[in-house]
Amino acid sequence: MAMLLGRRGFVTGALASTVSLAGCVSENVGGNGSLITRGSPKNAFGNWTLHERNSTANYAYSVVPDFTGTASSSELERFELRHGDCGGVDCQTDRQRYERMDLGGEMNQRASYSISFFLPSNQRIGGPFTHIFQFFEKGAPNVPLMVNVMGWQKSVSWLYAEFATATGREKVKLAKSSDIFGRWNTIDLDVHWANDGFYKAKLNGQTVLDENTKTMFGTDRNLNIFHYGLYMGGVGRYEREFGSVPTRTIYFSKVEKYI
Template sequence: MRLLAAVILSLSFAFHPFLASAQSLSPDDSGTFGRFDAHTRAAQTAHGFNIISGPPALLREGQRAFLFDVRPGDCGGNDCREDRERVERVDRSGSRPRDEHWYAWSLRLADDFPFIRPTNTTLGQFKQEPQGCEVAGIGIESRGLFFYNKLCAANGEATYMIDKPFISLAAARGRWIDFMVHSNWSADSDGFLDFYVDGRLIASHRGRVVYNNRDEVTFRFGIYRSFVSRYTGNTGNPVPRQWAIYDNVRRGDTRGSVEIQR
């Protein structure tokens, strides 16, 4: 089955009808997100970001999905000087603090998605702008995926309120995983954050979850790699290629407005 999926992916690159124009199409079922923009420091390559319209095995639901593909040296802007590589899309509309929000997205890692520690891999993050505090997200460590929420201080230091492993990398490869986040992005005691995987509650925090109640929280998704030189220093090789597919990236007012049917 995994070999078949890999063959299907190679076919999606070989036959141009499967690739839709990233400039002319919006994502399926995006809820209140609307369109997403390329991260200003994302690598500008032909392979890095595409909207695929098939084959069906690479779509979670609907007619289109996002394909992200990061290869050695894929960086842009200051990332090239700051030891980072990425291809990400960013929600430019933002979410207001102290309002209740539901978010959902589906992720499918490549069958051979590599573990690249001590280089970091981030697969989605909520950030408060313009301060730049990364308040929550999904990363890879200890050969598994984990969800985190961290509080940023004025001096730039962060305290983790949630640091929850939820699936091994081996189990995550080559399958769809459905995520949901329910939040009130508040810097006060009324804040909360719930994280769901495949419809099941995995982690929760009650209390302050963001830096302040002034700045909006934006969502970005794709593949972001930091401290790239650590992998190269340990192995003598460039960081290997990583690719993943995202589908049904949604934001709404209720769980029912974003949750995918399983």
């Protein structure tokens, strides 16, 4: 029987009652298949771990009312990165980010995820490649899965999934960026985390990814960490070629996991 675990909160097993992650406060969540809210109404998005290299700007993360009137929740998480917003060694390695993290998946686990996001249409589509969520397995040769908004200065920009395989990496275009900006979008992702696993994804109800591949590499305790928010790579290169990095803003109304 599938169990819905954690509105904005993930647990390690179908009947687990405690979440514990390095840098994150343990929290009793328990439940019998019901949607579990973490945190008080004032902080409804739970005790997530913040990446140590996050931007320290006071506008980088906030919780705001639903200004669209069509979100799946009355409050939204807002992330923003501007030119020069970097932290720690990211400032020397061409990166900028503000990400929240929690347990993503474990070896031989079947899990589903639902992520609803809104990219305002008043921002430039071009810019450094921007990840809106990713699964990171420490020690693996590649990041198992990331979903990016492909920017740069291309005439047509794409939302795409990039994932590791046993021999390298593959990219799959999910939608034109022009078709997803200025509206709510939901990615429903079904994954078998295994040596012979799979990724299956729907974007707004339409199948966009169906791939049998290696999804877990068996490193770092056979688990991966889920990141969501904003991560921009190749920032220095973009700046050298095109000038100032454009501001990027995203809103999330739902981040859920089912096991």
